[in-house]
Amino acid sequence: MECIYPIKRAGFQGVEIVFNICYTWGEEFSIERVLRRGESIMAISEEVRQRFAGEFEKFQAGIEGFFKKEIAPKDFKGIGGGFGSYAERGHESAMLRLRFLGSRILPYQMKFLVNSVKKYDLKYVHFTTGQCIQFHQLQGEQILELYKDCFEHDIYNRGTGGDNLRNVTASPLHGVHPDEPFAVTPYLQAASEYAVSLIGTLALPRKYKIGFSVVDNEGHANYKDLGFLAKENGTFDVYAGGGIGGGSAFGVLVAENVDPKETLQHIDGMLHLYHELGDFNNRGKARSRFIAQRLGEEEFRKAYHEYLEKSKAAHDLTLFVAPYEVKKVGTTTPATPLAEPQKQEGLYYIQYKPLVGTPPIDVFVKLFDYVGGLEETEIRICGDESVYIVNLTGEEADAVAAIIADTHAKNNFEYTVSCVGATICQLGFQDSSGLVKVIKKTLEAQGLSTDRLPQLHVSGCLSSCGTHQVGSLGLHGFTKLVDSKPQPAFKVFINGNGELEGPRMSDEVGVVTVEDIPQFFIDLVKALEVAGQDFDTWKDQQPEAFQAVISKYL
Missing domain, CATH: 3.30.413.10 (Sulfite Reductase Hemoprotein, domain 1)
Structure with missing residues (x-):
């Protein structure tokens, strides 16, 4: 039986957005899952959206104070970082870091970004190793208005800096690569939404990074605070306590053959381990890898499972997910050698790597405008500062190749x-x-x-x-x-x-x-x-x- 649910979503300044959502009786119901039906939008819970909207005044005060020279740059870092904004060299401008759930940019978000470049006269864009997009050389009003506009397009920049759960990274070809061991996309998506919902709920000594690796290691699963490696038997191997920076270390293999339905349980357990065992007094030794180094692998693994069991005892976070489906059908073969076949018959993907991850703004606009007008396409940000354009027909792949031709990497x-x-x-x-x-x-x-x-x-x-x-x-x-x-x-x-x-x-x-x-x-x-x-x-x-x-x- 099909029912239509009108759901109101809170926006800034009391604005409400209403979506009519289709829901099938018999499925486990939650707003987060339901909001992703119908319009194929990204979503977090209404409670979290309201919480984020309520925090905006703090960010606004920080931005205004910094640009009026009333707040010192070092003090602004402690405010703006939690909202994805940092001061730049010379302290006359700042940047904004945009998070896309699952590192997936959907067509309506692509069109929004194109319009934003024009609306706010954005000139410098960068694809990051954390699989975010950064806009640089911004003034205060640009940052505040862009932040609010992002919020209304399911781009949540809260927590993309500071001591927070950062963007969940992933191999960009999940769901489309012919060699994908199992359907990872729904679990990645749920993990991304869940991680965002946890921002601001529990103090952390430093940033908490999570990654999923599927057919490659562009999710950096073995050197994140928590990483999930997809296996041929339909399970994850889980790594924890990894990271690069001071005291760089690969993660400890803490669990093998983990049922993907338990993904959120592991994220929650590691969160509490990090909170309780992390060093809040020495920022140079505060990342989770120092917990592993201090305890040693065996004791760290033991502690990890203790916190995992505590999480399971506290609440059931078992996942029940809908499959990632692409209904689009392609019938043409691309001429460009940049196109690679997906597991979906007749569809292709193309990787675009601009030099140092910074595309010319006109190419960015052309690419996102074109791809944003296509059916079921996605742009996925990769950990090497490239993007993958997926779900293309042969003709569409050729058009994408023509747009990026002169600015795409030619060699290693x-x-x-x-x-x-x-x-x-x-x-x-x-x-x-x-x-x-x-x-x-x-x-x-x-x-x-x-x-x-x-x-x-x-x-x-x-x-x-x-x-x-x-x-x-x-x-x-x-x-x-x-x-x-x-x-x-x-x-x-x-x-x-x-x-x-x-x-x-x-x-x-x-x-x-x-x-x-x-x-x-x-x-x-x-x-x-x-x-x-x-x-x-x-x-x-x-x-x-x-x-x-x-x-x-x-």
Whole structure:
């Protein structure tokens, strides 16, 4: 029996939005699940929406105080971070970080983003390793109005910074890849909604990151605070206590063959473990990986299961989910080599990777406008700062390829991962994204190809925004004393691997000045061309050769 439920959703300033929702008798009823029917919108509970709307005044006061110079930047960080906004270099502008549930951007949200770029004259957009979208170089009124507009389009930026449950990340091809071990999307979606609902309910010593890995490790499941790895037998292996940054560590395998229906129970149990065993007094040792390091693997695993059982005893969070379905049918074959077939017959996906994760704003608008007008399409943000456009017919795939053609990565080097860098980020030591562009421009000017270089992982500071800890060749911003004078520089790392097979954190090689880095890469490319090998093969087979190239710059 079908019934229509009119559901009112609270907005800012008392505005109500009404959706007519179809619900089938016999299903387990909840507003969260029902709101995702019919219009295919993303949803959290009405109670959570009202709570978030009620907190807006705090954010508004913080933004207004910062831009009026009444609140110091260091104090604004403690306010704005919890709403996804941080001050930028020079303290004359700030950014806003947007969260998409399941890292999935649906057509109505794509159209909203296009309209927002035009409405607010947005000029700088960045895809992040945390699978969010950041808009940079914003003024106070832009931030506040955009935040409110995002809320009305099911984009919840609350908790995308600060000591909160951050965006739940995932392998971007869940639900569509031919080799997906089982249907992960509904569990990912439920986990994303649940994580958002927990924001602000329990104090945490630091951020809490959750990831799902399916056919690759772009969800970073084995180096998150909590990670779920999909298995062929329809279960998850669960990792906990991982993360990169200070004291980087891969997670501890705490549970195997976990029924996906218990996903929320694990999220809740880890939340309370983190709350009770985490260090609130020393931020440098506050992430969950330090709990694992302090207790040791065996005791940490034991503690994890104790908190899991406490969660189960306190409340039943068993999931009953509807399958992820795509009704769209494709009948044409794409001409572009960028298109890859999905498990849905006749449908394709395309990956788009702009240099350093920052697409030209006109390409962003064209892409999101076109894809937002198509049936059942999604744009999924990936942990390497690319996006995947899924559920395309052959003709649609060709049209997408034409839009991104000139700005899409052509080789591994152009897939380089980099944070925005110190020209924008107030915490950055050096300009990471600018360095990548200088390397590319320098090599091109010398007539040298970047084809043999690896994907770089570049961070502007000690933090992990560029994931330099898991890169084959990584760099992070630093300072080097040259003739007793500090010079801008980068620490260089090699041998990192963030994949599921053979994972390892990178090894520090030394420090190279920003001035010397372009020449170092010229020498490196020339050495690779003489060897006739790509970087990884050459480095592994001739480690002394790499040391010989870099040693004169250390």
